[in-house]
Amino acid sequence: MSSSATPHIAVIGLGSMGYGMATSLKRAGFVVTGCDVSAEAVARFVADGGKGAKTPAEAARDADIVVSVVVNAAQTEAILFGKDGAAETLAKDAVFISSATMDPDIARRLAKQLEATGRHYLDAPISGGAQRAAQGELTILASGSAAAFAKARPALDAMAAKLYELGDAAGQGAAFKMINQLLAGVHIAAASEAIAFAAKQGLDIRKVYEVITASAGNSWMFENRMPHVLDGDYAPRSAVEIFVKDLGIIQDMARNARFPVPVSAAALQMFLMTAAAGMGRDDDASVARMYAQVTGTKLPGAK
Numbered sequence: 155m156s157s158s159a160t161p162h163i164a165v166i167g168l169g170s171m172g173y174g175m176a177t178s179l180k181r182a183g184f185v186v187t188g189c190d191v192s193a194e195a196v197a198r199f200v201a202d203g204g205k206g207a208k209t210p211a212e213a214a215r216d217a218d219i220v221v222s223v224v225v226n227a228a229q230t231e232a233i234l235f236g237k238d239g240a241a242e243t244l245a246k247d248a249v250f251i252s253s254a255t256m257d258p259d260i261a262r263r264l265a266k267q268l269e270a271t272g273r274h275y276l277d278a279p280i281s282g283g284a285q286r287a288a289q290g291e292l293t294i295l296a297s298g299s300a301a302a303f304a305k306a307r308p309a310l311d312a313m314a315a316k317l318y319e320l321g322d323a324a325g326q327g328a329a330f331k332m333i334n335q336l337l338a339g340v341h342i343a344a345a346s347e348a349i350a351f352a353a354k355q356g357l358d359i360r361k362v363y364e365v366i367t368a369s370a371g372n373s374w375m376f377e378n379r380m381p382h383v384l385d386g387d388y389a390p391r392s393a394v395e396i397f398v399k400d401l402g403i404i405q406d407m408a409r410n411a412r413f414p415v416p417v418s419a420a421a422l423q424m425f426l427m428t429a430a431a432g433m434g435r436d437d438d439a440s441v442a443r444m445y446a447q448v449t450g451t452k453l454p455g456a457k
């Protein structure tokens with residue numbers, strides 16, 4: 155434990171989500187150290203009044219709480235147990251909060267491995283996007299031991315508008331997040347199919363957006379993502395590759411459980427096709443662009 159009463163917090167991963175989470179923690183009065191593979195991201199955080207570290211081990215050294223905000227299980231494992239990993243330097247009573255979306259079985263394995271060393275692990279996937287991360291208004295889907303929750307609570311309170319406590323062991327939070335991702339991916343794919351099909355019918359897609367968002371066919375993803383299509387703006391808020399990964403995890407989980415998931419399997423193929431067409435790093439609404447390319451349909455912003 156740090157000598158001061160205020161917990162020291164390390165945020166590892168200063169991308170669009172992690173940077174917002176780090177600034178929310180700093181705004182709440184915590185001493186926050188940022189760490190990222192991008193030296194520019196760390197320098198920006200230091201310029202904004204935070205501290206910087208070059209490696210996870212360095213960031214974790216004085217931290218009571220480490221918040222890991224990376225893309226996947228492999229990166230989370232590297233941050234913990236790889237070269238210059240946080241597990242080398244994490245204090246015995248510190249907590250590692252894992253925010254990456256991953257297979258629940260891997261979350262359980264990482265938790266078991268860390269807890270065997272006397273540290274705490276909180277499985278805490280996040281939802282809400284970069285803006286809500288910066289406002290400290292994320293939804294956090296967390297599971298872990300009572301001790302992990304108690305240790306992590308100051309950070310969770312600063313980062314979340316809604317904190318769901320979903321079980322006393324790692325894996326439950328991850329499983330809840332994967333159900334969310336199944337629906338999110340399917341809804342984006344369906345919304346993209348609908349808006350591109352509307353354009354092919356010669357409809358005014360701005361009027362389509364207005365009508366659908368006031369009708370039963372609306373979804374949160376239609377309402378949130380289709381303005382990107384209307385504006386021809388595919389700068390990545392959430393990239394196509396994220397759903398290639400997450401819907402792929404759903405397929406693995408479903409296959410192991412002998413549970414059919416044909417709708418999400420179809421959605422995965424649409425994201426794979428979009429990535430294969432060179433749009434993997436673009437906004438996930440690019441599925442609409444893929445439909446447009448395949449069918450010779452004109453969408454806003456198309457050359």
